[in-house]
Amino acid sequence: MNRRRQATISLSAAVLSGLLVYGVYLLQLRQIQLQETTEVVVPKLFVSVGTKLTSDHLKIVTLPRSAITSEMITDLEEAIGLETSVPLGGDEPLLRWKVDKYRLLPGAGQSTFQIPREYVKSVSNGIRAGDEVVVYLSDDSTASRKLYTDSIRVAGVKTAANLEIDNPKNPNLLSMASGDKEGMYASRRDANGTIDSINLNLTEEQWLMLDSACKGGSAKLVIAFQASSIKEGER
Template identity: 45%
Template structure:
């Protein structure tokens, strides 16, 4: 009887162990990893890989709007504040950075302040701003690049290309089509809106308001999504 009881107990333990292993395997198979912040991220802040982590959630609560690849988040801007371990959804990210950041506003640079604008500039591009002075040497005004919110003609139309397909090249990350479209622009840039901090705008206004100094706005680089696509393809 003792041997029978011991055998039954061992059999029960074996069955339970097998059930426990299978249960863990099933639970692991029914979970999926999503991208979440590992800390608080303010609205308007550009997201880096150091701010992100993986989190496993049950497949039953996963949705198509959640993000499963870290490359889809890095370099984008948070539209709203993101809490730690909160699922990042696509609508919470700003891909093109045309909106001003948390400490920024969109300013239209007065025409009287401008000496020249590169005609290759398009909305979403990064530009460098130089100051050209009558009495002093020319210099780069800000060391960091400035994001262009929009560029318009004298009739207040966005400078773009006639072909509708080329207008969406930025969305598809098509660098070759964007290059071609810059050669076929449909108007001269008369007005430019850029995203600046208050300190940057006050510096421009202080330097240019007396008419002795003017700005030279030079095209610097492609929008971040297109640059990211080019690096991924290379």
């Protein structure tokens, strides 16, 4: 009887010892995995361009350390409040060049150009700083066409008195920053003047294309407000 009891105790001790060794192994394996991976920020789902990012848009995932680049955002707090410059795919690492905090400033390779009045045939009165616009070329000698395939960011629109066009009681930029679609719409209805000059963020190549097309006087620009500047995705 004593032998059977001793055998049972020995077997139990062996099982417990094995479980302990296995538990230590799992902890070591987990530690190695943590050392070999890094947390990065990714969108939960597709995010459209011009969206102000919130915690609802983002989550944290782990990637192998070998796959991490300096462009990837690893801190969730860093990403919150930024606006998307391009559409973001779900579960794709969030890269710094795809988001921006100061969307009115020219991006990499861009400069802010004030478009000469004599180059402009018409400007949509709904345009405000921060909007995306489509630029068309209206030419007397050839068929009218879109000047750029991509939309262009507006850096500023001013009245003849050199005042930024906006609704002083309900500034468009504040509504845009907070994702208030109704406020953005209202600011366009109750603006304080007519557009006299417009500044666009362009690359050197885009400016030279525009200048070459318009400086002869026969072609002029039609600058149209793009509906995607106000969207549900900014809410």
